[in-house]
Amino acid sequence: MIAGSNFRVAVVGRKGGVGKTSTSIHLAAHLAYSGRRTLLIDGDDRGYATTWARSGQMPFEVDGVGGLMAVSQYDAAVIDSQADPSEQExxxxxxxSSVLVLPAIPEAQAxxxxxxxxxxLDQAGVPRDRAAVLLTMDTRQGQATAEARAALEGAGLHVLEATIRDTVAFRHASGGGTLVHRVGSTPGKMAWEDYRKVMRELLAIGGQA
Incomplete structure (x- = not known):
């Protein structure tokens, strides 16, 4: 159904509060700014991505799950999955998808x-190298992120090198219907650069680098 698009990123989080929608919004923005006509599919019943983009300031288009039928008309698509997606989804x-992004906060339960x-994914025959864990809410302090990375990699998961810093700028961006680098704070600009690094890794995984 979505096989016609050049580059497709699905952001899947079965645990709330891991930055799933923040990740979807900012990955879509980076794809759009790279010159790709980009569609963000808001697959979450809560519609957080749609609400975030309500201002019309985003460089990409937003649609609900019905937009999946039109994905092939775009250069790239980002799918913000259901909050607790079923195994079938x-x-x-x-x-x-070209790559599946699994956001997680750096804690043992992840x-x-x-x-x-x-x-x-294994049962569905999806190669593990198409799935990548993204550590979010990285405080850049202590050993939590390093320990989480070691545990995840030890379990055979691919963890992206880039992590997303923990900053209140994301809440300001969401509330203002804008992107994190536009909120006027240095942490916000740095978080935007975090996502730039993430997108570079994802394009490489998807053979788009």
Missing amino acids: ISTLGRH VSGLMQTVQV
Whole structure:
């Protein structure tokens, strides 16, 4: 159904509060700014991505799940999945996406939850190198992120080198219907650069580098 698009990113989070919609919004923005006509599919019943983009300031288009039928008309698509997607949805997204992004906060409990998702992908025959864990809410302090990375990689998961810093700028951006680098703070601009690094890694995974 979505196989006609050049580059397709699905952002899947089975645990709330991991930055799923923030990631979807900012990955779509980076794709759009790279010159790709980009569509963000808001697959979450809560419609957070649609609400965030309500100002019309985004460089990409936003649609609900009905927009999946039009994905082939775009150069790139980002799919913000359901908040707690079913195994069938995970399998479908895994099979039809260039890369599957699994956001997670750096804590020990992240490993078991992500392994459940990866097991669903394994059963669907989705290669593990098409799924990538993105560590979000990185405080850049202490050992939490390093320990989470070691545990996830030890479980056989691909963890992106780039991480997303924890900053209140994301809440300001969401509330203002804008992107994080436009909120007028240095942490916001740095978080935008975090996502630039993430997108560079994702394009490489999807053979677009």
